[in-house]
Amino acid sequence: MALLGGNKKDSKHDGIGLFYGEGLSEQSLPRYVIPADTIDENADQRDEFIGTSTVGSSEACMLGGMAALFRWKQQARNLGLDMSKRPNMIISSAYQVVWEKFGVYWDIELRKVTVTKECLALDPDKAIALIDDYTICVVGIMVLTYTGRYDDIKALDAAITTYDKTSKVKVYIHVDAASGSLYTPFMEAELEWDFHLDNVKSINTSGHKYGLVYPGVGWVVWKDKAWLSIFNVQPFSSSLGP
Numbered sequence: 001m002a003l004l005g006g007n008k009k010d011s012k013h014d015g016i017g018l019f020y021g022e023g024l025s026e027q028s029l030p031r032y033v034i035p036a037d038t039i040d041e042n043a044d045q046r047d048e049f050i051g052t053s054t055v056g057s058s059e060a061c062m063l064g065g066m067a068a069l070f071r072w073k074q075q076a077r078n079l080g081l082d083m084s085k086r087p088n089m090i091i092s093s094a095y096q097v098v099w100e101k102f103g104v105y106w107d108i109e110l111r112k113v114t115v116t117k118e119c120l121a122l123d124p125d126k127a128i129a130l131i132d133d134y135t136i137c138v139v140g141i142m143v144l145t146y147t148g149r150y151d152d153i154k155a156l157d158a159a160i161t162t163y164d165k166t167s168k169v170k171v172y173i174h175v176d177a178a179s180g181s182l183y184t185p186f187m188e189a190e191l192e193w194d195f196h197l198d199n200v201k202s203i204n205t206s207g208h209k210y211g212l213v214y215p216g217v218g219w220v221v222w223k224d225k226a227w228l229s230i231f232n233v234q235p236f237s238s239s240l241g242p
């Protein structure tokens with residue numbers, strides 16, 4: 001496994017690295033998307049982060065979406081919402097087809113913010129207007145499949161912080177950075193789109209989009225184990241549960 005990006009404390013973006021291969025270790029996760037200046041070398045912070053390799057972003061998006069659904073269900077049950085109602089997810093209309101599959105497989109309504117000539121990415125205000133208590137997450141995309149633009153994740157994050165101040169159900173962001181995360185940290189390092197932002201709780205990326213990678217490979221990472229329903233499977237005992 002190789003790690004690019006380093007871990008210097010003097011730059012906000014130096015903590016962003018890039019991992020290769022299937023050997024994704026817990027230890028490498030914080031270095032990937034967590035600002036280096038927030039990593040305390042002496043603390044065992046790596047326990048907070050979790051992720052997995054996948055066969056590509058399609059699988060990674062599914063896992064990110066499922067985690068958001070289960071997290072939403074937990075909140076919704078605690079608040080006594082009507083669980084027979086269909087949950088929804090907010091996303092730009094220029095999404096990649098995996099999100100449509102996710103909606104079909106898990107019976108989630110995709111509430112699409114239509115991209116326009118004037119705004120070729122997700123308009124954060126329009127996204128907020130579509131949110132309700134049945135929203136499992138808002139998906140921000142980098143890069144949008146049909147327009148080649150980035151969603152403005154920073155503006156979306158700010159809008160959601162405002163929304164969450166008065167909302168019953170708190171809404172968070174999954175970033176589908178299938179191709180963007182392997183480009184942006186190096187070419188547009190000033191852009192804020194990852195776990196630096198409060199409401200970004202999970203990110204996926206693909207490892208096979210720039211050539212020289214033969215197998216399908218991708219990853220999904222969560223900012224904290226709390227954002228994932230974790231099953232502790234012990235095959236020969238009765239312990240199976242979060």
Ligand SMILES: *Cc1c(COP(=O)(O)O)cnc(C)c1O
Pocket residue numbers: 055056057058059061095096098141142143144145176177178179205206207217218
């Ligand atoms: C390519 C892509 C996917 C699917 O990724 P695969 O690695 O091909 O499975 C999902 N979302 C976006 C934005 C993409 O560009």
